[in-house]
Amino acid sequence: MKSLKFIITLIIILYFQSCAKPVDFDQIDDAEIEANYILSQVYFNLKALDILDEYNNEIEFKIKPIQVSINNATQKYLDKIVFTVVTENSFDRAFNIEIVLLNEALKPIYTISPIINILPNSNETVVTIEIPNSEIDVIFNAGFFSFIVQLLPSNDGSVISINNTSELFFKSYVKLFFNYKTE
Amino acid sequence: MKNISFLFFLAFLIGNGQNKQVLYDFAGLPQTLLVNPGAEVNNEFYFGLPLFSQIAVQGGFTGFSAYDIFADDGTNINLKIQKVVEGFGKSEFVEVNEQIEGLSGGLRLNEKNYLSFGYYQEFNFLTKIPRDVIDLIYEGNSEINRPYSVRNLSSRAEMLGVFHLGISRKINNKWQAGARAKLYSSALNISSKHTKGSLATIDGTNNIYEQQLNNIKFLFQSSGVLINDTDDLSPSYFAKKMLLGGNLGFGIDLGFTHQFKQQWTVSGSAIDLGFVYNTKNVESYSLEGNFKVEGFDLNFDEGNPSDYWNNLKDRFNEEVVLDTINSNYISTRPLKLYGAVNYQFGKKLDDCRFEIRPGLYSNKVGFQLFSTVGSVHSYLAATLFFERWFNKYFQAKVTYTVDPYSFSNLGAGFSTQLGPINLYLMADNLLYLNNIYAVKSANILLGVNFIFYDKY
Numbered sequence: 323m324k325s326l327k328f329i330i331t332l333i334i335i336l337y338f339q340s341c342a343k344p345v346d347f348d349q350i351d352d353a354e355i356e357a358n359y360i361l362s363q364v365y366f367n368l369k370a371l372d373i374l375d376e377y378n379n380e381i382e383f384k385i386k387p388i389q390v391s392i393n394n395a396t397q398k399y400l401d402k403i404v405f406t407v408v409t410e411n412s413f414d415r416a417f418n419i420e421i422v423l424l425n426e427a428l429k430p431i432y433t434i435s436p437i438i439n440i441l442p443n444s445n446e447t448v449v450t451i452e453i454p455n456s457e458i459d460v461i462f463n464a465g466f467f468s469f470i471v472q473l474l475p476s477n478d479g480s481v482i483s484i485n486n487t488s489e490l491f492f493k494s495y496v497k498l499f500f501n502y503k504t505e
Numbered sequence: 506m507k508n509i510s511f512l513f514f515l516a517f518l519i520g521n522g523q524n525k526q527v528l529y530d531f532a533g534l535p536q537t538l539l540v541n542p543g544a545e546v547n548n549e550f551y552f553g554l555p556l557f558s559q560i561a562v563q564g565g566f567t568g569f570s571a572y573d574i575f576a577d578d579g580t581n582i583n584l585k586i587q588k589v590v591e592g593f594g595k596s597e598f599v600e601v602n603e604q605i606e607g608l609s610g611g612l613r614l615n616e617k618n619y620l621s622f623g624y625y626q627e628f629n630f631l632t633k634i635p636r637d638v639i640d641l642i643y644e645g646n647s648e649i650n651r652p653y654s655v656r657n658l659s660s661r662a663e664m665l666g667v668f669h670l671g672i673s674r675k676i677n678n679k680w681q682a683g684a685r686a687k688l689y690s691s692a693l694n695i696s697s698k699h700t701k702g703s704l705a706t707i708d709g710t711n712n713i714y715e716q717q718l719n720n721i722k723f724l725f726q727s728s729g730v731l732i733n734d735t736d737d738l739s740p741s742y743f744a745k746k747m748l749l750g751g752n753l754g755f756g757i758d759l760g761f762t763h764q765f766k767q768q769w770t771v772s773g774s775a776i777d778l779g780f781v782y783n784t785k786n787v788e789s790y791s792l793e794g795n796f797k798v799e800g801f802d803l804n805f806d807e808g809n810p811s812d813y814w815n816n817l818k819d820r821f822n823e824e825v826v827l828d829t830i831n832s833n834y835i836s837t838r839p840l841k842l843y844g845a846v847n848y849q850f851g852k853k854l855d856d857c858r859f860e861i862r863p864g865l866y867s868n869k870v871g872f873q874l875f876s877t878v879g880s881v882h883s884y885l886a887a888t889l890f891f892e893r894w895f896n897k898y899f900q901a902k903v904t905y906t907v908d909p910y911s912f913s914n915l916g917a918g919f920s921t922q923l924g925p926i927n928l929y930l931m932a933d934n935l936l937y938l939n940n941i942y943a944v945k946s947a948n949i950l951l952g953v954n955f956i957f958y959d960k961y
Contacts, residue, residue: 357644
């Protein structure tokens with residue numbers, strides 16, 4: 323009988339002791355998760371043949387618009403977009419590379435700035451381009467993007483010959499900075 | 506927001522696995538036959554209060570508790586989230602089980618045989634989450650050359666009704682054995698398993714980085730409910746499916762009790778050795794392949810323009826093959842194994858106080874092992890217990906369990922008998938009663954029976 327009383331007393335103590343230390347579920351409003359995702363982007367290797375037309379005249383050229391598919395569901399959490407471009411140029415000529423975003427009707431809606439300037443005879447060069455938060459909306463409205471590669475004129479008037487073995491390497495990736503917050 | 510928080514809290518509160526460590530071999534309750542059909546029961550007949558003879562809710566999350574995140578301790582919630590992510594194991598799992606007995610009854614056929622039968626409804630859900638997936642969500646994929654493995658990312662959910670009929674037979678004074686046949690009627694079965702492979706971003710050859718899906722393998726199976734057609738789902742739909750209108754299956758439980766010395770007993774059982782043959786509303790998908798991409802290799806040939814995006818999509822679909830499978834499939838039930846050894850001691854029971862109750866001693870101490878074995882996840886739990894028969898009206902059991910949720914799970918249960926009315930209640934993780942938000946798992950089991958003994 324003593325044991326029974328002990329058990330009943332223990333249960334009563336446990337019952338009255340049972341409680342919860344303070345918690346605040348509203349803290350969830352302050353919760354943020356910052357995650358960064360890398361996506362490989364375009365790359366190319368440009369040779370003399372690519373810069374000359376059939377008459378061996380230097381040309382400015384565009385890549386045919388590339389379709390993009392961006393999921394709008396993540397837009398509200400995307401905080402920042404940073405493109406990283408690595409170039410290496412053995413031509414003795416400078417290049418400008420312009421990345422233009424186009425809408426579904428193939429009309430330009432945004433040019434990523436700054437324009438990438440590649441110096442003549444330059445070793446591996448890293449350029450980062452940040453798309454600020456205020457301009458991210460435009461990215462999500464894009465249906466296509468296009469590359470415009472412009473060969474800048476030489477200082478001495480020389481031109482690239484078809485036998486030139488120089489190359490321009492262009493590599494890139496994008497880093498998406500997400501900041502997930504509760505609503 | 507508060508609703509989300511509350512659901513978040515509930516997900517933690519409704520917790521622990523399928524281990525019914527307090528119920529196992531406790532107080533001669535009829536429900537012990539559901540965890541060991543070879544258990545000893547000494548009543549002449551019983552029936553459970555319909556829908557209330559056993560209500561069991563169990564579940565938990567091995568990763569962290571609600572208190573770990575929401576403690577009002579002045580620490581920024583993001584630091585607390587970071588801490589729980591850092592403490593996340595190689596893989597953790599979340600599990601919810603619910604079982605309600607609709608009908609339950611039993612009767613002694615003769616001196617040796619006891620027949621029990623009934624129907625219960627069961628829902629269980631388990632998801633196993635590997636650490637790498639958490640890192641991918643929490644940090645992203647920017648750690649170069651690290652393979653993020655999706656191995657062990659798996660899940661299962663099932664809702665079914667179980668009709669059962671079992672017999673417990675006293676073979677001699679030392680041996681008792683039993684078996685139970687079960688007819689399953691499944692309303693819902695979903696599983697993803699055999700998940701393998703990894704995602705990685707590595708240094709590239711032509712571009713800065715190359716992104717890879719390596720040896721990706723994934724199998725998703727579902728039946729009972731069409732994933733893309735849930736408009737007509739209602740409680741009555743599920744009820745009908747669980748009453749022989751669903752996918753049918755068969756299983757057995759086996760168990761024994763052996764008194765190998767006067768005060769020593771060993772027992773064991775295997776529960777749900779069975780399967781469901783899924784033939785109705787079956788949808789299955791398998792995904793398998795390897796894929797590598799360095800980005801878009803720009804083509805400057807105006808006369809031969811590339812359709813980069815569609816080419817990439819086409820190559821992905823060729824190399825990572827998604828198959829839709831409409832064939833029937835067999836799903837096995839998660840098998841539960843119990844084993845126990847106990848020693849009885851203390852004051853010998855006398856006829857006056859205990860009359861027809863079993864055993865000769867008032868105390869029982871022992872050790873139990875529990876294991877669940879399934880295609881999605883398996884685990885082991887060990888329990889020390891002490892059971893005391895205070896008198897014929899009141900029995901209690903205390904357990905201390907080590908399981909994947911906790912190394913200090915204190916459980917307790919009692920059973921009372923007032924005339925033919927039997928009431929029992931069991932719960933575990935009682936050490937967390939002073940802060941229920943800190944509990945990683947919980948297990949509550951209660952019920953009402955009408956039990957009739959010889960001398961009533």
